Amino acid sequence: MNKRFVTFLPAGVKVEVDPGTDLLTAAGKADIEIKAPCGGDGTCGKCAVHIKSGAAKARRDSHLAARLAEKGFNLACQTLVQDEDLVVEIPKTSAMSKHQVLVDHHQVNSGMSEALSNYLLHVWQLKELFLEKQESPLNGYPLNPLCRRIRLTLPVANLQDNRDDLNRLTLALKKETKCTDINISLAIIRNLGEILRAAHFKVTVLLSEVGGKAEVIAVEPGHGHQPLYGLAVDIGTTTVVAYLLDLEKGRVIDTAGTHNRQARFGDDVISRIVYAVDETDGLKTIHQCIIDTINTLIMDLLVKQRQIKESDIRVIMTAGNTTMAHLFLGINPKFIRLEPYIPTANFFPVVKAQEVGLRVNPDALVFSYPSVASYVGGDIVSGTLFTGMGNADAPISLLIDIGTNGEMVLGSGDWLVTCSCSAGPAFEGSGITYGMRAMHGAIERLEIDPQTYEVSYTTINNGKPIGICGSGLINCLAKLRRTGIIDRAGKFQTSLSTERMRIGETGPEYVLVWRDDTDLDRDIVISEADVKNLLRAKGAVFAGIRSLLNVVGFELESIETIYVAGGFGNYLNIPDAITIGLLPDIPIEKYKYVGNTSAKGACMALLSQEAWMEANSLAGKMTYIELSVGNLFMDEFVSSLFIPHTDLTLFPNVSL
Amino acid sequence: MNKRFVTFLPAGVKVEVDPGTDLLTAAGKADIEIKAPCGGDGTCGKCAVHIKSGAAKARRDSHLAARLAEKGFNLACQTLVQDEDLVVEIPKTSAMSKHQVLVDHHQVNSGMSEALSNYLLHVWQLKELFLEKQESPLNGYPLNPLCRRIRLTLPVANLQDNRDDLNRLTLALKKETKCTDINISLAIIRNLGEILRAAHFKVTVLLSEVGGKAEVIAVEPGHGHQPLYGLAVDIGTTTVVAYLLDLEKGRVIDTAGTHNRQARFGDDVISRIVYAVDETDGLKTIHQCIIDTINTLIMDLLVKQRQIKESDIRVIMTAGNTTMAHLFLGINPKFIRLEPYIPTANFFPVVKAQEVGLRVNPDALVFSYPSVASYVGGDIVSGTLFTGMGNADAPISLLIDIGTNGEMVLGSGDWLVTCSCSAGPAFEGSGITYGMRAMHGAIERLEIDPQTYEVSYTTINNGKPIGICGSGLINCLAKLRRTGIIDRAGKFQTSLSTERMRIGETGPEYVLVWRDDTDLDRDIVISEADVKNLLRAKGAVFAGIRSLLNVVGFELESIETIYVAGGFGNYLNIPDAITIGLLPDIPIEKYKYVGNTSAKGACMALLSQEAWMEANSLAGKMTYIELSVGNLFMDEFVSSLFIPHTDLTLFPNVSL
Ligand code: FES
Ligand SMILES: [Mg+2]
Ligand SMILES: [Mg+2]
Known part of the structure; x- marks a missing residue:
């Protein structure tokens, strides 16, 4: 079959795809992410794009698609490439930009614009007022990392003391650690003889020790100061944040955050599970997505910290909700969403980095925070520990x-x-007509004049408004109520004498920003349906x-x-x-x-x-x-x- | 570079090789094994071949090569393919035939000629007189296999009992086995949810349990009668024998034996170590050789036992000397041969079949018998247990x-x-002019007339004699002494009046079989040097x-x-x-x-x-x-x- 080209604007990225490919998938191939909270079901309408040249075909007709078509838009997820090359423009409202990822310690996403970084810094400093100063990431616990370095000087083998190398090492480790159960993998044993002798039976062992059981991560010749770093990863459904730690000094060296690449399969864990379960190779694909996301963060971190090498990262700790933990390890998440909502596992096995494809030291151990249930995950356990x-x-x-x-x-x-x-997902902007994540151009606070009902607002990064973020929505709700625009049940007072109050397509709505003040081609409104959702x-x-x-x-x-x-x-x-x-x-x-x-x-x-x-x-x-x-x-x-x-x-x- | 063809006779097998390839390597590529006790060093002279057409080149001159050249032979290991295609004849004395592999229970190598099989059966029945009848392979121990099947009916998950799947399974296993430490690999966890539900929380677990620690090998839905077989492998330096066992009935189903494919790198463990250590990728190659050897046996067994599938074999136990155990697991054997002769390990980790590439169930556990020291291996520990x-x-x-x-x-x-x-290796025929393994045409007993000094003999399979095997050599030594042909120090009585006593190239020698009675083109002799070796x-x-x-x-x-x-x-x-x-x-x-x-x-x-x-x-x-x-x-x-x-x-x- 002959391939077709699709060029995405404004990025100008061109990809080759088979006819029949939908535009959401094509964009994914181009590494351009389009919003798709419904997971490509054609129901959320967030993936609207504008075809500037070439003819495409709709997968099926729908009310939503027809409404968008009137305005010159197509649903990317429902539009299929045919015989012609296409030029497709992605409007700002559909593009998934690098958004506000929460990284503590005043660090900000390396991919953000400087203005946005400054904004975050500002917000953070305000929030600091509520925070106890947390200087050390240890938060009161003793420094005793999951991976530590043990320097051993073993008795030199001779004809009288001719114990085998593995035994010699294991005995010394048992003495040093008080662990009775020490595991050394075949991969390490394979060249142990050379390693012990390279520095005359002086070796450094990297070891992970938990509750009397130990796993040897590496054995290296001599008593040098091998680098010893770890990575803590918060695997959020939306955003993924990684912290690079110096395990010996017990401090955070750097952080990086980005959005979870699985987002193209839907905004919430349910769409992710559906994709993993229903699509061919779905689990494999979506598992790879989160691994790729984390690998990108690792790369970001190592580019910033040039003195640290991939192989210097010896241990990883992840925390995420139960679904994320399943997808991260490639465990079938199917039964999480089916009554009686049983996860396959709440306590996860420790694996090697190479088993899941993380680009750190292949023998690095990867720990996953335990969950409590299908919808109370390791992220919450982690939070409970922290508090x-x-x-x-x-x-x-x-x-x-x-x-x-x-x-x-x-x-x-x-x-x-x-x-x-x-x-x-209402607070994340989903299911709200002009809801959006906290990024450039999002309204985050507003005032409504109780007399004139006029609206004034501030936006993130002071951009021209394109929507309202979660905190903006809560603030908006309070203000709508305080001014009597809505009643206690959220019903709109349609009799109000302001042209901002009107009946829109879905019922009563209130205009927050007139079209000319926006960076869109329409008014930004909040509807009664939005309020009900909130x-x-x-x-x-x-x-x-x-x-x-x-x-x-x-x-x-x-x-x-x-x-x-x-x-x-x-x-x-x-x-x-x-x-x-x-x-x-x-x-x-x-x-x-x-x-x-x-x-x-x-x-x-x-x-x-x-x-x-x-x-x-x-x-x-x-x-x-x-x-x-x-x-x-x-x-x-x-x-x-x-x-x-x-x-x-x-x-x-x-x-x- | 253009390839050249080398055709090996009498097999008639043709291979394509690069110019510069030696004939021993070329034969290996053709899957024809030529004897090479010295490991291709050009010193043992056992790899002599005859070039029937085409010109080749000697790697270097040597006394041995010159002597053979006089007789029209070339050392395969020292002869390099040049610009011409070659036709090479491998004489019987240089070919490594499927030889007498010791398989007990009256089973014989499937690759042997029927006559040879009958011979072995005969020999075996004789030996049985010395053997206690060993009907059961258990030899007095209770039947309690390393891998067993546990059928569980787990409580069905519901909103009240919403423990995760892994926990549900693990608790039931702990109760059933009394093991406190149960390991379930990520590979099994990945699809555990479906497996538990496929037969409404009835599952069959295959488990290996040793000393309070257990490893789950497989979890399968329902309470069916999954096949459960094991493989016991004796990894000898020369021969490898595999026993297929029914783990539930506790009996041997079938056996197969063949020679160790590593033989082309030399007869003894030292040449194997040298190859593994000195050659590029030597360890990888020689490790693969033994894996290939065992895989061949597995194939042989599964062809004979068609009802049993590869995946039905769930556990493997190997026993071999310390070097074989190292090479089998791909552990660097270097220090075994260097004073103070330290093996990397005497106790070996249990691995999965897929880690070493054995073609049974990929999750099958592979156990290796522990060794005692570099030169007292698992085969001896295994023997000690048996006795x-x-x-x-x-x-x-x-x-x-x-x-x-x-x-x-x-x-x-x-x-x-x-x-x-x-x-x-003298008793295995190495280092003895006409020494050979116990195979077709080997002299195994002889009589020397004390008056006439004439020799009568019997050969294996009644073939025309081509050499003397180990037991033949011992018998010969006894007879030579008994008839006074040699003295107590092994010195030949050269004054003896028989034309069989003569001075050969290396000193005194005694003709055992005259050329015309052999299947060779020369006399079969035993020399004073041979006797000294013995x-x-x-x-x-x-x-x-x-x-x-x-x-x-x-x-x-x-x-x-x-x-x-x-x-x-x-x-x-x-x-x-x-x-x-x-x-x-x-x-x-x-x-x-x-x-x-x-x-x-x-x-x-x-x-x-x-x-x-x-x-x-x-x-x-x-x-x-x-x-x-x-x-x-x-x-x-x-x-x-x-x-x-x-x-x-x-x-x-x-x-x-
Ligand atoms: S409508 Fe296209 S992704 Fe939701
Ligand atoms: Mg979170
Ligand atoms: Mg043996």
Whole structure:
């Protein structure tokens, strides 16, 4: 079959594809990522592109496609290359730009524009006010890394002491480590004879030691100072962040973040699972995507830190949700999304880097944070470790990580309960007409004049507005309510005398930015349907919190600290969140932004065996509450669909 | 560079090679094996071939090459292909035929001629007189194979019991096995979810369990009767024998044997080590050779047993000398041959079949018998297990395996000492002018008329004689001495009035078969140099026995049983061996032929965890005596260079 060329604008990248290929796949081949939250199902409409030359064909007709076609757009996922070469323009709204990835310690994504970096730095410094100063990534644990260097001077072999090399080494290691179970792989044994003799039986062993069991990672001649680095990776559904650590000094050297390349198969874990399960080689492809993503970060880091070589990275710790952990290791995730929602594994085997294809030392050990259940993953366990909320004398506190799912942990030194509520991706901009991730041109705060109903706003990077990001949406909701534009149930006051209030395609909508002020060719609006989506999202989170409290028989007031974690959490305005009833109405001093706790806990585990053991013990100790069982959650959810709640006594300080 | 063709006769096989390739390598490419005991060094002269057409070039001049050239022969290893195609005839004496491989239980090499098979059967039945009937390969141990099938009915997952799949399985296995340490590889975990659900949480687990630690080999849906076979392999330097076992019934199904393909790199372990260490990719090549050899046997077995599939073989146990074990696993053997003779490992890691490239189930576990020292290997440990000589109440006995090296173990339930003496390959026909392996046309017994000095003989398979095999050589030595043709020091009585006694190229020699009666174009002789070689070989073995006895302070009479093991041992005539002073002069009833104990012990370990644990404990318990330290051995050796010995009181029943 003859190939056709597709040229993507504005990048100007040209790829050769077979006729019949859809444009979303073609863009993927060109390494251009188009938004596709529905995973290419033709239902989200986010992948709209404009065909500037050449004729293409629609896979099938749909209402959505027809509506877009009127405006001169095609759904990339539903448009197939035919006999002609194509030139395709990707509008800003459909392009997935390098977006705001949360990297702590004032580090920012190397791929970002300088202006954006400055913005992030600024935001970060504000957030720092809420953060305890965390100078050391150890966070109180002793420095005792998962991989350490042991220098041995073995007795020299002779006719009297003619023990074999492996025995000689193993005995010395047992003495040195107190481990009784030491594993040395065949690959290392194969050339052990030469290595022991290269420096007259002086060797340096790199060893990973956990709970009395040890794995030898490398044996090298002499007592030189072999570099010893580790990588902590937070594998988020949306973004992936890697921390390069000096295991001996116990510090972070550098960080890098990017979006998860799996995004082209859908925004949420469900679309990823569907792709992995339903497509031919789906699991293999999507597994490779996350490996490629991490390899890109490794490359980024090693380009920045030229003195460090690929082979110097000897150990990797990953933390991610349960689905991400499955996909990272190539484990079939099918049953995560089918009732009764059982993951294949919560505790994962330690593997070698070469087994999964990570481009560090091929013999590097790769650890994966343990999960608790299908929807409470290693990222949450990692966060729990970081907060110390499970420590012996810790008071009752709540950890909350709002992303596509809202995951939370409630507990103290004695007990820990956890749950996940499908908040949906509204706070990430998905399912909201002009919702978008926190990137250039996103509205993040706005004011509505209570008299004139005019809107003023600030955008990320001061770009011309193209949409609203999550924190902008929460702020917007608070303002819409405060000005009476919507009622407590989210209904629009259509009688309002402003031309901003109008009836759009899907019902009532409010114009936030007029077309001429945008970087788009239309008005930016928020619709009643959008508001309903947002209420469902915030209601799910609050109902989750209430459900956990109910299970253990405590009230909101019992909570001493609420840790707000995650990329989104960092940009969340707490008073706004309380105003709309997303977060509990407790004194603001009790809130702590804790940043990317998934990554921070991964760093801790890499640097401290004690932390890693504690993480495993936490995962075993956390009681998972399945919210879909019984009516507990549903009742709470329905009451939470109001602003702030049906029961106003829960929000004594909120007056709207 | 243009290729040239080399055609090998009598097989008629043609190969294409680059000019500059030597004929030994060319033959290897054609899968024709030419004898090369010196490893292609041009010193043994066994690889002589006849170039029938085309001109070739000698690598270098040598006395040996010149002598052969006179007779129209070239050394294959020293002759290089030039600009012309060649036709090369391989004389019978240089060809490595499928030779007599020792397979017990009346099984014979599938590649042998029927006549030869019958011969072996005949020999075997004779030997049976000396053998206790060994009906079961278990040899007294309980049937408790290294890999067993466990059928589990797991509690079905539901919203109340929502443990992850791996945990569900592991807990059930722990309960079932009492193992606390159960390893399940990522490869198995990857699809565990589907497997558990394929038959509603009924699964069959194949598990290998040793000393409280278990490794899951496979998890399969349902409670079907998955086939469960194992392979025991004796990796000899010369021959490799494989036993296919039904692990559940505890019996041998079939066996196959062939020669070790590494033979083209030399006859003894030293030449193999030299090749592995000195040649580019030598270790890789020679490792692949033994893997290929075993894969051929597996294919042979599976062709014969059509109902059994490659993937049904789930576990492999190998036993071989220390060098073979290193090469089998691809471990650098370099230091085995350098003082102080240290192997890289005596206890070897368990690996997966796919790691070494064996063509059975890729996840099959491959166990290697532990060694004691560089020159006392797993084959001897395996033999020690088989004899039961280390059992609690066992009396003092001696195990002796005469091959290229003479390895022996002396001991009882309380102690075991072991050594290896470089007997050299004389008994295998190497270094003896007309020495050969026990194959078609080899003289195995002869009579010399004490009056006429005429010689009568019998050959293997009744073929026309082409040489003398090991047992023939020992018999010959006894006869030469008995008739006074040689004196006690092995000196020829050149004054003897028979034309069979003459001075040959290397000194005195005795004609055993006149040219016309042979299948060669010359007389078959034994020379004084040959006799000296044989005396050194037998002297080394006897000195080894005496040295071990000296170390522990016992006399020959203390030995209750002498176990004679190994391929050669089976064809050894004990009275002849006593007569020449190779074996101690103790009552013949105390001798037991035990056959291929290396393979038998491997079968035992496969079928019984208890046997395998005992094998490991034996390897740890055996005290290795290094004969090259001190004068103990040397003094004994010098006294043993006579027939039967300088000290005739040691051989009260031998009168020559
Ligand atoms: S409609 Fe194309 S990706 Fe969602
Ligand atoms: Mg996260
Ligand atoms: Mg042997």
